Amino acid sequence: MEQRFRSSENSEWGDFPAQTMCDETRDFPIPLEDGKNRTLGELYDRTPKELISKVMLEEKVFTTWYHRRFVLLGDACHKLNPAGGHGAVTAIHDAIALANLIYCMPSKTSEDVTRIFEEYHKERLPAVTESYNNSRQLARVSEKGIVGRIMRFLTTYMPVWLWRIALARTLRFRPQVGFIKAIEAKGPVKPVVSASEQKSRAMFEGQQTTAASL
Incomplete structure (x- = not known):
């Protein structure tokens, strides 16, 4: 399903790639000065879904x-x-x-x-x-x-x-x-x-x- 979506127009802006990105990176740690262990998943959960998008990055x-x-x-x-x-x-x-x-x-x-x-x-x-x-x-x-x-x-x-x-x-x-x-x-x-x-x-x-x- 994701492969078909990637081949379509403007695929990087869709909900499916954005959700996949969040799922794959939920466990990434966020280093903060207070020393508490937090992850990107906690940030995603506090962010409205309509504000989360994914774009392709070429280096x-x-x-x-x-x-x-x-x-x-x-x-x-x-x-x-x-x-x-x-x-x-x-x-x-x-x-x-x-x-x-x-x-x-x-x-x-x-x-x-x-x-x-x-x-x-x-x-x-x-x-x-x-x-x-x-x-x-x-x-x-x-x-x-x-x-x-x-x-x-x-x-x-x-x-x-x-x-x-x-x-x-x-x-x-x-x-x-x-x-x-x-x-x-x-x-x-x-x-x-x-x-x-x-x-x-x-x-x-x-x-x-x-x-x-x-």
Whole structure:
């Protein structure tokens, strides 16, 4: 029955998949500060049935990000698990890199459009891949069985210094818009050099110098 329902239109929004999801995850523990043992089932029982729905979650970094004069960013080319909290951040950074490259694009020819899309993909792929891997690791905290228990134990008792190292791997990717005034980089984590920002910053500062001399 569920298989037939999944093959129909809008199957992820139906009552049957939602109920199946609740049944399969009822025993998942909910860690709270008061120390009492609670489960997701208790949360489901207190939630009106009409407010419970299920959607399909895809996690993937796609190979193709652009074609001719079309380019993708955010979830359209890299879908990250929400557990990492990086989805919106990576999308915003994609937009920044694209804006920087479009700003300093020498012409509107197909060759130049393809070239900046290649530069965009080359710059953003390492950061997106890092966020993707981190999100998948954090998502394992909610897994059933021994793997989930181990991950919950490690994340609960992980030393602060180790957390900082893990966070620094993703926080180092933070490009800025190059055609406005730069913001001073603060904090102990030094940002990775953004090629698109450097490129647009050089053009922007050159234009400012020229305008000042006129």
